[in-house]
Amino acid sequence: MIAYAERFVPENDNEAEPPRQDHHDIQSLPLDLQLQGTVDFGASSAAMAARDFGGMQSVSPLAVIRPMGVDDVARLVKAVLCSGDLTVAARGNGHSINGQAMSDQGLVVDMRTAEADRFQILAEGPNGIGYAVVPGGALWEDVLRVCLSYGYAPRSYTDYLSLTVGGTLSNAGVSGQAFRYGPQTSNVTELEVVTGNGDIVLCSERENSELFFAALGGLGQFGIITRAKIPLQPAPDMVKYTLCSYVCAPP
Template identity: 50%
Template structure:
């Protein structure tokens, strides 16, 4: 059913959508939810706030079958129809990736709800939660905590949909140990570009399962996901220490991610020409000695912050404190810059949301976000740091810059995601906001200078949350993996109906 629209209006609108004469009007699509043909400005925007493309319609599904019926209908119209379909989660794409110009956007959050999440505690394998892909990770967390459990791997920001992060990778400071979120999925329910609803896993329809994980929405729309869980701690010791020397900072990070006994979360930040370092970072870190923290300034220097956590339950606190003391004794940070706080597990995982509320109150959250996320091979990270930090990047006052190493052994190379071809590589994320158009252009120019430097120095960098304008650039991004990527597209979405905002394939144009 199409909400309150009668069938004649639906036929007319479908003709408009498909540029067909009324006599060629298709049969109305049978859905339990509804289509909206106005008031869809939200679907033309995203967190990046740079590209804005209004769709012809937004589908608000009630069941996965609504998504399947819609895609099946577009598929059956054949290549002559220009209509495309994009899944939209919570709208945190950066470059219009979840938009469908003149097409249909599927509002995936319409499928979410606590009654749709099912948790299985035990059995022959580890516990898991079965959740709609349109559910927010923060809600998955709260649901699992009722049973003393939690997912293993996270993103820094939890107000994102499950399907959205699994279509990319899902990376945070736990990924060195557990891998990204796409390495912790047991099963998926997927709607392919032909409108087929397929349940897939490592053992069943494995090629589609691996294609969709990190697949940028190109092979199917994820409608449900089964996520592995582990016992959840109650509390977190949250630590920040500073370095003035990048080589020492990188060496300590790499030592920690390779150690058997180590911290539970490891991330780094770059601080260039900034004051008020501790209390003005991007999250609600409140050190136990705020006076000491507030007096620490960078004096125009480039500094590097190592951010660490250790999870614990109250009965284990004394032992955890001893372990932290030993772990810190192995590091070579500036001794006077040890800042410590203690928060609940939920407070730590949801730390960026606390910063979001502050930014919203200042009108900063909805500004353009010209972010740039890179994966840099370990062998090239010092060249990258020398060329970028303090040279191309002259301050970090518009937003944080993250840098931390990851272990390639924790990534599944059968998925669509591509990484540098080294055992260890670094995530380097430039996460600014632009207060005015001139500032936006300056930040975009800075991003281009960074990418040009990487190309000229032949660093072998890969983009995370990639954005390219031509298929030639996409071919270069995937490298030797391009052929299998294109073959999977031909198998699961041969008309290139899905995710047009990624700008990888164009409908009605040959894929291979």
């Protein structure tokens, strides 16, 4: 059987098709953003949001929005809703490989900037069980680092940690801990979500549960996760891990 690749996969960014530079002009759109954050039309931002990690998808975003916080995200979604056919996509750390965090001729919300460094570590209940309340744009490596400084760790994280909380909760989030604790989507107790109407809604298994379960694994289609409450457990003093080698030595 003869197989062929339907798409040309560029080996590096220089070989990839450049993003198109045409279509909409944001000035002509009926948008009243009034954001605390920034709206970036620059070529480097557009290039960042124009291609995904797999290098196979390439689009031309209109602008990259860098919100300052949840109010900015809500204001943006409301403005987009009133604008007609404009689309908006949340982008975490852009590590999805099939264009999930992209928007052709639309707005890309760079969630990494939305209060990405604001963390709360909470102790609740008689046993003082810890929770981390973290922004959707936070990287798991930062979440883990902050939690460890309190002697805690999330129960379930990803093996590769340069992914955002919102990005992996919108997928599943699996790692070596998943066989014991389940994926990250089973290890979050509450979300703050900006819905498609631009409302800021707190949801959990008990409160607004439909939104909660839709947002988890929802690839950003049911709202933008701006905050998540993640149960913690005491971090072990030591961990054991095995490095896999693909070089087989003769017995």
